[in-house]
Amino acid sequence: MTHDVRTLDPDQLRSAHILFGSTIHRGPVDDEWWSRAATSYSPGRTVGIHDGGALVGTAMAFPSRLVVPGGGVLPMAAVTRVGVRADCTRRGLLSAMMRAQLDDVAARGEPVATLRASETRIYGRFGYGVATRGRDLRVRVGRPAWRPDAAQGGSVRLLDRDDIIPTLREVHEGIALTRAGSMTRQDSWWWGAIGRRVEDREPVIAAVHTGAHGDDGFAVAFRTDADSFSEQTLEVADLHAADMEATAGLWRFLLDIDLVSSVQAELRPLDEPLELLLSDPRACAVTGHHDETWLRLVDVPTALAARSYGAAEPVLLAVHDPLLEKNAGVYRIAGGGAERVAPLGSPMQPQLECDVAALAMAYLGDRSPSQLVATGWWRAHDGAAVHRADAAFTTSVTPWCGTHF
Template identity: 45%
Template sequence: MTDFDVRLITDEERRSTFDLLGRALHSNRVSDETWARVGDSWPAAHKFGAFDGDAPIGVASSFDTEIAVPGGAVVGVAAVDGVGVRADRTRRGVLTALMAAQLADVAARGVALAVLHASEPTIYGRFGYGSAALGKTVRVARPAARLHERVPASGDVRMLTPDEAVKEIPGLYRRIGLHRPGMLGRPDLWWPIAHDRHVGPAGSHVVAVHSGPDGDDGFVVYDTVEHRSLDAPDEGAVLKVRDLQAAGPVARAALWRFLLSVDLVSAVHARHRPVDEPVAAMLTDHRHARSLDVEDDLWLRPVDVAAALGARTYRTVGPVVLAVTDRTLPANTGHYTVGPDGAARTDTAADLALDVDTLGMLYLGQWSATALAQAGRIEVRDPAAVARADELFTTVAAPWCGTLF
């Protein structure tokens, strides 16, 4: 028997659950002024609260958007944007109850996938999420770094005013489109918290836009971080990239060229970039670009395994039968044929067996079946099927989310 109830929150409980989430994540209590700016981005829809009487002790929030999957399709997804439990009520089943309620709701609404960024990666595997896309942190030294002469130089880059940055970038992001597996749509509620407060009149970030022959096709959002110290009084500032989006390699190269041209800067630091972004290869001396870290960029959970597998495409090779186990949503447990003609449930004997969180790791193409089998995450029943699964699930471009939420 529990001493709390889990239910959808009401409009009147939005502020208290937002404050609770902030405290759970160790941020300051939101002021009335801040709530006036961002409150509309915290609607009651799809937010489950755990309550002890009338007092919230936990919250699990999501919003509906879209995700690009291998093959170019864009499908609906639940983006889990806030999970927290009050510090004095942790390890009492509150989180488990919240996640179960949230997943049941996503499944009932017919949404095939759920995604999140994990503040504590060890938590979410038991709820069926797998690390589905990785991102790298790259640091490029200035002024030593020089772009190679063959790197395209085309178009123009202009800096926006704070008001222009708030007004123009949402439309430009939509124009750029979800062109890489793992990229997410950014609904209206996303922008006030994740973008406007950083780039608007009260923010500190700078926005620059690239324009090519067909108009605006890329943008970068960055902040300037002081890097001087007593030991290095002449060290320049560091440009810290928050968001860099481009419709193609020419726009991407132009934005990097712009960043590396800013005076009085000692380095450009960018976190959560695509692992295959060729920044080092764009330089005359690749050693001036260092990959400092590779970390999880997106966690993915197939909520409806048949629909999720059917939404993406596969490369041309013989099919594989997967035995999937899902302890939280047992309706997903079963066998699935996956091949170049699509995916469907089957009664055929399985070639490979895996839990649903491992399927989440495999789904966007970040991890190979070979690597997951060698790690013990996939049970191999037909050794020849591993190579076929590698070919089926692989993608040309590494998956990447690129959206903080």
């Protein structure tokens, strides 16, 4: 069965928004809410499928930028609001939209696309692979909380409610593109993630860290339901820092707030060593691990050439991509760079082999080639090449995004 995937007109976007909301069990939005939400739709980047005149499937993307290992920055499509009406699922509508969207992203010259998967079974078949992960933390507040020789951090100042969004936006722009896996945020993101809660007069703590070179980090926390007046929990909604000093300063501030018994945060970086700063490392409990960024390499040659590689002897890697066949080929990774050197099936025999989703899992440095070979995601035709690939793809910092959309 074929489906007619069309770019939606501006006057159809509210219907698309309502349809997507229904697929995640949310009701319609009022005029005030829609006036805000409408600004998050990029012109010409929302598609839909109609059945009998009714919109039954939709997907959208907005432009962003992604940091890759070595500090390179790539144009990126951030894919979101993907949904099919409940009575029209299992008919190929999602596949049709995702394929059309990939073609559009490729035509726009965006080498990569990312999304946050509501269900893990869906997006691998379209070439997306888990490229960053995070851990959930719950920190029990105690005195003294910090090791005497732990990093101190600089100064921290609280923000007035009216200054929260403009100040955080400015600080984030200054530090967003400093870590592999991080991305830029469009203006409308701030209202959807934080601004609406501030406008609703929720109790909020927003603080900025200032280091030797100026503002270099921020944290936003909201109070959750309290067991008692003196046993309250803070939920960290957003915390970004340029370095360990800023990270330590912000966590130190949060854990020293009076009348708070614990602080919890979701999807923190896997390599954020908060427990090493505490006098009692068991006060920091890991309550979960989750996938974060699902990455799709839309233009494999460009993406592979954009990142840096560790010193290693050459590796020949075959990449398969059934949806975007131009990506398929044998790639030579050597001398700190990568290039396509032969088509699949040529006399040049690859030493390692994977599909494009499995390549995405190693691309930012989240998973090593040896892990992926051991678990069947990659195939090794030359055992010695596995260790060379590990050396090439290794990164000094675990990738992390920290922006949900």
